[in-house]
Amino acid sequence: MGLQARFLMLMAVALVVVLTLVALLLNRQEQMRREVEGVSRQAMRTIVAQSLRRQGEGAVTQLAAALTNPLYYNDLDAIGALARSTLRTPAVRYVTVYDEAGRVVHDGSDAIVHFGRRMDDPMANGVIVAKRLHTQISGGVMDVSMPIMIGQQRIGGVRIGYDTQAMRRDQDQAVGTLRTRLDTLGQRHVIWIGLLGAGLLVFGALSLWLIQRLLVRPIRQLADSAQAIEAGHFDTTTPIDDRNDEVGDLMRAFDRMSRSLARHDREIRHMAYTDALTGLANRLAFREALEFRLGQIHGAGRQLALLFADIDDFKRVNDTLGHDAGDEVLLQCARRIEDAVQRVGGDEALLARFGGDEFVILVQGNDDPAQDVRSLATRLAETLVVELGAPLMVQERQVFLGTSIGITLFPEDAASATTLMKNGDIAMYQAKVAGKNCFRFYSRAMNQAVERRVHLEHELRGAWDRGELSLVYQPMFRLVDGAMIGAEALLRWRHPELGFVAPSVFIDVAEQSGLIEVLGPQVLHAACADAKRWQAARNDDEPMFVAVNVSPRQLRSGDLPEVVSATLRETGLAANLLHLELTETAVIGDELHASALLSELRGMGVRVWLDDFGTGFSGLSHLRRVPVDGVKIDRSFVADVLRDPDDLALTTAIIAMAHSLGILVVAEGVEKEGQYAILRERGCDFAQGYWLGHPMTAEEFHALRV
Structure with missing residues (x-):
């Protein structure tokens, strides 16, 4: 119509x-x-x-x-x-x-x-x-x-x-006269209404003719041109009228628009399918290309390999050098990846940036056996690990990064684009778990591991409220006189179906999923409450402290001092009886932020310990910039002090340099009498380990003190 x-x-x-x-x-x-x-x-x-x-x-x-x-x-x-x-x-x-x-x-x-x-x-x-x-x-x-x-x-x-x-x-006579006059007025109104209706009909017919001539015909012409443009014919000639009215302006504007659409179409397609920073294909372009390739080779016996490359520790560049430096790093990484793909990946290889620090590469095999595409993907992954492991020059500074690469194969691992991309992401994550700066091929076991991890995360939610999580306490001893001076609170999880779940497993799940931000304050409150009950049960000349581990995520959140202050206020525990243990890597990741938070905590009277010291490759120089009260020598050094001279020398150096800075030293993992003796000889302040005491419940620990 x-x-x-x-x-x-x-x-x-x-x-x-x-x-x-x-x-x-x-x-x-x-x-x-x-x-x-x-x-x-x-x-x-x-x-x-x-x-x-x-x-x-x-x-x-x-x-x-x-x-x-x-x-x-x-x-x-x-x-x-x-x-x-x-x-x-x-x-x-x-x-x-x-x-x-x-x-x-x-x-x-x-x-x-x-x-x-x-x-x-x-x-x-x-x-x-x-x-x-x-x-x-x-x-x-x-x-x-x-x-x-x-x-x-x-x-x-x-x-x-x-x-x-x-x-x-008299009244009826007057009303009769009024009725006669009203009837006369009504007849006049009917005549005027009839004339008005006739005028409206004439006006409508005239308007119809004018609309057809001045509006309908030009609009129909523009509609025909628009249909041609919609079909992709951007060079369609648009009718131009010399009329000096709005329709004439519309037709001339439509003509200008149709001429510019062809130019803008190319620009828009370039923007829609290209990453703005690197100029590489983006996620949308890669997904369409992958779907097209899969459609081409479906049933042809050819293979594809999908490589997911994620730059390791890229966030550290943004946090320390700024986002401009981060963009420069991404550009340099993109150029190195592009060069490697051109050299090793073959003519049909496709590179895209998915956003952030993630790059995806598609390489295609020929009609040879499937091992060819696997070998091709392996050579490309090895080249990328080497190329991206080399130092980058950014703002006149050397930046050392690496890359974690996940590889998945078609049709061996999956038959659809969605599943392939999911599998590549899973394999890349496993490469990060394996230590970063390496590559891993996807396997079904990885998928099962991810499913187990998701299941663990689901079960971990609410585990504290269900009573599945509990605290145990491992005693600490002073080496000079062998006195027990405190205990470290350790979290344990006994699942009704899975049994005992290792802390290294569920703590990592809690950290990655963010559940640690809920569990951390609960653990802190329970440990402080138990310590307060110890003090109330026995009035010691030297009350014992409780040490609680704090996750890097809790440290990054910025509200740790408020949480600690509220916990001490609610439980009534003295601030000097609470020791917080933070990993060396968590503190070094953002020294400025960590130093401010730790100074605030120490100002409250809380003691701060640097846990797993020596594993973060930070050097003792960081101890001068980070306000801590003590360091805990990692158990990997203590385990070999009796037979490895290097570990003994390193342990001795840590003790000496820490004491020179006025910092106490705790040795972890003391499991032999000889370890205890040599640590006491070298001047170590405190120690903990299975030879001294196993982790025990709060009731057992209280009975041990009594």
């Missing part, structure tokens, strides 16, 4: 609406005429009644005053003259003069037929008892009476009856 037909239909609808409105208007006019007639009749009736009442009350008042003396002296002639004079007034039906007992004295007639008779009509009682001007209406008669008084004495009265029927006749 075109615009012209729509307008014609609109005119028809408008005509129906107008006719309906005219009919409603005429009906309403007739209703208004009847309402006006009724209102007028009622108004005239009210006005005439009020006028007649005022007239009657005035006449009876005058007549009563005139009759006072004649009635007092019983002058019937004078009374009769006054009564007959009143009877000659239009609309007066009767005049009755009565005495104080209600008997008729005169009725205006010559014979006075009812003289001396007591008035007994329906309105008589009201007239007789009335003490002042009294008006009654009944049976088409308005009776107006007035008592006649001499001082305070009533000597009689007078009543005048008016005929209301004459009033109604």
Whole structure:
């Protein structure tokens, strides 16, 4: 249905609406005429009644005053003259003069037929008892009476009856005249409405013709051009009109738009399918290319390999050098990856950046056995690990990064693009778990590991509330005198179906999923509450502290001091009896932020220990910049101090340098008497391990103290 037909239909609808409105208007006019007639009749009736009442009350008042003396002296002639004079007034039906007992004295007639008779009509009682001007209406008669008084004495009265029927006749005559005039006005309105309708029809026909000539035809031409452009023919010639109106402007603007669309289409496609930073294909372009490749080789016996490469520790560059340096790193990495793909990946290789620090590479094998594409992917992955492991120069500084690469094969691992991409991501994650800066091929076992991890995360949620998680305490001893000085709180999970879950497993799950931010404060509160109960149960000269591990995620959140302060306040534990243990890598990741938080904690009186010291490759120089009270030598060094001279030398150096900085030293993993002896000989302050004491429940630890 075109615009012209729509307008014609609109005119028809408008005509129906107008006719309906005219009919409603005429009906309403007739209703208004009847309402006006009724209102007028009622108004005239009210006005005439009020006028007649005022007239009657005035006449009876005058007549009563005139009759006072004649009635007092019983002058019937004078009374009769006054009564007959009143009877000659239009609309007066009767005049009755009565005495104080209600008997008729005169009725205006010559014979006075009812003289001396007591008035007994329906309105008589009201007239007789009335003490002042009294008006009654009944049976088409308005009776107006007035008592006649001499001082305070009533000597009689007078009543005048008016005929209301004459009033109604006058009223009907006036209403008839009003109805005639209203009918004349209604006929005039109908004529004007008819003329208006005819004018609307003429105007509609003229408008239809003008719309067809000036609007419909140009718009149809533009629509034809638009359909051609929509089909992808951007070079379609658009009709141009010399008209100097809005339609002419629209046609010329449409022509300019169609010419620019071809240019912008190429630019938009480039932007939609290209990564803005590196100029590589983006996720959308890669996904479409992958779907196309899979459709091409489906059933042809050819293989594909998908490589997911993620830059290791890239966030550290943004955090330490800024986002501009991070963009420069990404550009350099993209160039190295692109060069490697061109050299090793083959002519059909495709490289894309998925966003952030993640790159995806598609390499395609030939008709040879599947080992070819696996070998090709392996060579490319090895090349990428070497190329991206080389130092980068950014802002005149060397930056050392690496890459974790996951590889998945088609059709060996999956038959769809979605599954392939998921498998590549899983394999890349396993490469990071394996230590980063390496590559791993996808296997179904990886998928099962991911499913187990997801299941563990699900089960870990609410495990504390279900009572599956609990704390155990491993005692710490002072090496000088062998005194027990505190305990480290350790979290354990006993699942009703899975049994005992290793802390290294579920702590990592909690850290990666963010559950540690919920579990951490709960563990801290429970450990402080247990320590407070130890102090209350036994008043020691040297109260024992409790050490609680803090995850890197808790440290990064920034609210650790507030959480610790609230916990100490709620449990009542003294601040100096709480030792917080943070891993060396967590502190070094953002020294400035960590130093500020640790200074605030130490200002509260809480002690801070650096856990697993020596494993983060940080060097003792960091101890001068990070405010800590002590370090814990990692168990990997303590385990070989008896047989490895290097570990012994390193342990001795750590103890000596820490003491030179005024920092205490704790040795972890002491499992032999010889280890204990050599650590005490080298001046280590504290120690913990299975030879000294196994982790135990809070009740067992309390019994050990007693």
